[in-house]
Amino acid sequence: MAEQREAIIRFDIRTILALMAFAAIAAAGIASATQGWSYVFDSLLVxxxxxxxxAxxxxIGSRRAFWFALFVFTLLYLLATHNSLKPLGIRGLPTNTWIRNTMNRLHPAITHVENRSRRGVPYKATVIEPNPKAYVGSQIGYKSMAIVVGLIAAYISRALYVIAQRRVEATSD
Structure with a gap:
């Protein structure tokens, strides 16, 4: 009987459903952008x-490669988005700008007209204030993107481990 080889990249139905659930939770968190959702993502990251x-x-084996890469790359992305890597010359990631711009479009600035006066002359001023939901939504977006980057790196790491194992087995035969 032939020995069954491990797939290079494998997505079973449970994994696909978990990824869909994560995408739905991330979309709900970003759309509502409340502090409660931010706490949910903080807890999820921890x-x-x-x-x-x-894990x-x-x-052992490819599972260890998967979990270790998930830990390392999720943590590195979080550090990079929170400006902790500035001493190393990393000033931010392109995804930061994309997330910030998306949040500003999704939760636009708050504008209102105020009655003011200067030197006794009344006038109306349009005041533009940043929407606090845009900031909270950005934080949720950074955390969601950290998980996505970690998962992509984890699957690539697992695939590289399986490929390396196959090469070792091929040279030992």
Whole structure:
């Protein structure tokens, strides 16, 4: 009986449903942009980072490669978006600008007209204030993108591990 080889990249129905659920939660969080949703994503990131670190310690083979890459790249993306890597010369990522612009379009600035006076002369002034939902939505967007980047890197890492294992098996035969 032939030995079954591990797939380079595999998406079972459970994984696809989990990714769809994550996309729905991220879209809901970004659309409503409340502090509660921000807390949900903070908790999700803590669970993801902690769980991936523990899983990388206890798993072997391609699963270890997956979980370790998920931990490292999610954390690196979070550090890069929160300007923690400025001493290394990393000033921000292109996705930061994209997320900020998207949030400003989704949650536009608040404008209102105020009655003011200068030197006793009354006039109407249009005041433009940034929408606080745009800031909260950006934070949720950064956290969502960190998870997406981590997952992409994790699947690539797992695929590279499987390819390397196949090469080792081919040279040992």
């Amino acid at each position: 669970l993801l980072l902690g769980g991936s670190l523990v 990388s310690a206890f798993c």
